[in-house]
Amino acid sequence: MSGHPAQVGNPAAGSAGVGAAPSTAAPPTAGAGIGYRQLWAADPGDWRAAGRAWGALTGLAQRRRSSLDRQAGTLRTAWAGGAASAADHRLGGLGRELTALAPAMIEAEQTLAEFARRVQTARARLDAAVASAQVSGVRVDRDGRVSAGPAPAPGPVVAGVARALRDALDLAGTADREAAARLAALSEAAHTGWVDPPPPDRPWPGASPAAVRAWWSGLTAAERRWLVTYEPERVGGLDGIPAAARDQANRLRLDAVRDELLAERARLLLRVPRGPVEAVGLLRVEASLAGLTALTGRLDAPEAPRAYLLGIDPAGEGRAVVALGNPDRSTRVLTHVPGMTAGLDDATDELGRAGRVLGRCAELAPGEETSAVLWLDYDAPDFLHEAAGDGRARDAGGALHRFQEGLRATHEGPPARQTVLGHSYGSLVVGAAARDHGLAADALVFVGSPGVGVAHASELGVPPGQVWASTAPDDVIRLTRPPDDLARQAVLGGSPVGTLAGLLTGRDDERWFGHDPADPGFGGRTFPSGRHGHTGYWEPANPALDGMARVVLGR
Incomplete structure (x- = not known):
C-alpha cells in the first residue's frame, strides 16, 4: 500500500512532441521525483480502476459480516459451554474487524480516486505548457528540458514555459507524496488496529462548523474511523467534518436508508382499506x-469526477447532498440549490445539471x-400554492448557511472561491439564507428566479459585482408578478384560481418574491440565456451554461 503511486508502471519513453534538441538546462522535476516522461505517460484511469477495486471490498466485508452473524446465531442455539463461549467471542471479534474494515476500504478508494484526479489536473497543466511551447517556438525535449527553438524565443517566454512545466510536476509530486502517506497510514492501521473508541464528548446541538472541525481535528485517525463505523448518521450529517469522512459514513448508511424506505412501503401496502x-404515499x-x-x-460509477455523498435522508420527499470532486481539495466550489419539486427521486438529474x-x-x-455540490437539504415545494410562500425558503436558510460555513472550515490550503x-425557488432559498444568516460565498448566481427576497443586490452580503442573474426570454418565471392583496389571500387559502390571477399581475421589473435579480435596477450583473425555457439553462447550446461556469471560475 505504501509505495509511490506515480512510480508504479512503465512510463513511456517517447518525446513530448515539441522538438528534441539537446539542452544544458536541467529538466523541471518535483521533489518526490515525478519526472516529465512519467507524468506524460501517466494514465489516471488506471488509478481510478484500482480505487474501484478497493471500494468493491466494502460490500464484500459487509456481506461477510452478515453471514458471520447468521452463523454465530445458529451456533448459539445448538452449542453451549466454555468452548462455545470462546468461539462466540472469537466470531464477535471477527465481525467487528469486518465492520471496521469497510470505511478503510472506502478511504483507500477515495485516496486513489483523488490521486487520479490530481494527476489528470497536472497532465492538463503539462499539456497547456507544451501547447504554449509549440505556439511560441520553444523546444521541450524528451526529458522536459526547455530551450529556445530555431527562431529563438525571448528569454521570459522560455522561462515561462519552464515554470509552467515545473508547476505541473510540482502538483503531481505533491499528489504522489500525499497519496503515498495516506496509503501508508492505512497499511499501518492494519497492524495497529483500524478503530479506537473516541472520548465520550461530542459536538453540542447547534455547534458551529468551526467548532465541529476543531473537535474532529483533535481525534486520532483510529478514533475518526470508529465514529464513521459506529456513528455514521452523526458523522454523515455534521457540517465541519471533512467531505471524505462524511462520504464514508453516508455510503455505509445506504443500505439502512433503502431498508427504511422498503419498510415504509411494506407498511403502506398492508393498510386496509387503502385510500x-x-x-400517494406509495407513489x-x-x-x-x-x-x-x-x-x-x-456513486459507484467509474466516471470522473468521483461523487462524494455528503448527506442522505429518506424522510418526506427525500434529501441528498452530493459533491462531484472533493470540495475540500478544490480551488473553486459551486453549490447548486434546486427549486420546486426537487427530491430524492430526481437527485441525479439535478446533480447532472451541476455536473454540466x-x-x-x-x-x-x-x-x-x-468541485460542484448538489445541495438538496430542504423541503422543496411540490405544488404551486406551496411555492407561493417563502416559508420553506426561510426554513432552509440556516441549514444552507451552516453548510457553506462547513465548506470554509474543512477546506485544505488557501480558501476556495465559493x-x-x-x-427557480432555489434562488429564493439562497437569497433568504444570505439575507437572514449570511453566506460564506464569494459569488451568488440566480437563474430562472421568481425573486430572491430582497430589493437590491447590496442586501445579500457578498462582494460588490458578485451577484449574477439570468432569465431566459421564454422562461415562464417571467409571469410571476407580485400579486395584489386579494390574489395573495386567495393563494394563501390554497386557491389555484387565486394563484394564477396573482401570477399575471404586477410590474415588469418585479417578481413574486421581490425585485427581479436579472433586472439592471437590482444592482447585480447579468449574463445571457437562450430560448430554452425554465429548465434549459444547462443545455450545451445555451450561453447561460458558459456564463455560470465563468462566474464559478471567477472570470
Missing part, C-alpha cells in the same frame, strides 16, 4: 427508491481543481 393518502416511496437506486449507481457546469469549467480551465447558485 388516496396511502396511494412517493417508489419514486424515492428509484431515485436512491439511480444515485447509488452514480463543472464540465464547462473543465473545458475553460482544465488545469484548475473545481459560488452558490439557486434555480
Whole structure:
C-alpha cells in the first residue's frame, strides 16, 4: 500500500512532441521525483480502476459480516459451554474487524480516486505548457528540458514555459507524496488496529462548523474511523467534518436508508382499506427508491469526477447532498440549490445539471481543481400554492448557511472561491439564507428566479459585482408578478384560481418574491440565456451554461 503511486508502471519513453534538441538546462522535476516522461505517460484511469477495486471490498466485508452473524446465531442455539463461549467471542471479534474494515476500504478508494484526479489536473497543466511551447517556438525535449527553438524565443517566454512545466510536476509530486502517506497510514492501521473508541464528548446541538472541525481535528485517525463505523448518521450529517469522512459514513448508511424506505412501503401496502393518502404515499416511496437506486449507481460509477455523498435522508420527499470532486481539495466550489419539486427521486438529474457546469469549467480551465455540490437539504415545494410562500425558503436558510460555513472550515490550503447558485425557488432559498444568516460565498448566481427576497443586490452580503442573474426570454418565471392583496389571500387559502390571477399581475421589473435579480435596477450583473425555457439553462447550446461556469471560475 505504501509505495509511490506515480512510480508504479512503465512510463513511456517517447518525446513530448515539441522538438528534441539537446539542452544544458536541467529538466523541471518535483521533489518526490515525478519526472516529465512519467507524468506524460501517466494514465489516471488506471488509478481510478484500482480505487474501484478497493471500494468493491466494502460490500464484500459487509456481506461477510452478515453471514458471520447468521452463523454465530445458529451456533448459539445448538452449542453451549466454555468452548462455545470462546468461539462466540472469537466470531464477535471477527465481525467487528469486518465492520471496521469497510470505511478503510472506502478511504483507500477515495485516496486513489483523488490521486487520479490530481494527476489528470497536472497532465492538463503539462499539456497547456507544451501547447504554449509549440505556439511560441520553444523546444521541450524528451526529458522536459526547455530551450529556445530555431527562431529563438525571448528569454521570459522560455522561462515561462519552464515554470509552467515545473508547476505541473510540482502538483503531481505533491499528489504522489500525499497519496503515498495516506496509503501508508492505512497499511499501518492494519497492524495497529483500524478503530479506537473516541472520548465520550461530542459536538453540542447547534455547534458551529468551526467548532465541529476543531473537535474532529483533535481525534486520532483510529478514533475518526470508529465514529464513521459506529456513528455514521452523526458523522454523515455534521457540517465541519471533512467531505471524505462524511462520504464514508453516508455510503455505509445506504443500505439502512433503502431498508427504511422498503419498510415504509411494506407498511403502506398492508393498510386496509387503502385510500388516496396511502396511494400517494406509495407513489412517493417508489419514486424515492428509484431515485436512491439511480444515485447509488452514480456513486459507484467509474466516471470522473468521483461523487462524494455528503448527506442522505429518506424522510418526506427525500434529501441528498452530493459533491462531484472533493470540495475540500478544490480551488473553486459551486453549490447548486434546486427549486420546486426537487427530491430524492430526481437527485441525479439535478446533480447532472451541476455536473454540466463543472464540465464547462473543465473545458475553460482544465488545469484548475473545481468541485460542484448538489445541495438538496430542504423541503422543496411540490405544488404551486406551496411555492407561493417563502416559508420553506426561510426554513432552509440556516441549514444552507451552516453548510457553506462547513465548506470554509474543512477546506485544505488557501480558501476556495465559493459560488452558490439557486434555480427557480432555489434562488429564493439562497437569497433568504444570505439575507437572514449570511453566506460564506464569494459569488451568488440566480437563474430562472421568481425573486430572491430582497430589493437590491447590496442586501445579500457578498462582494460588490458578485451577484449574477439570468432569465431566459421564454422562461415562464417571467409571469410571476407580485400579486395584489386579494390574489395573495386567495393563494394563501390554497386557491389555484387565486394563484394564477396573482401570477399575471404586477410590474415588469418585479417578481413574486421581490425585485427581479436579472433586472439592471437590482444592482447585480447579468449574463445571457437562450430560448430554452425554465429548465434549459444547462443545455450545451445555451450561453447561460458558459456564463455560470465563468462566474464559478471567477472570470
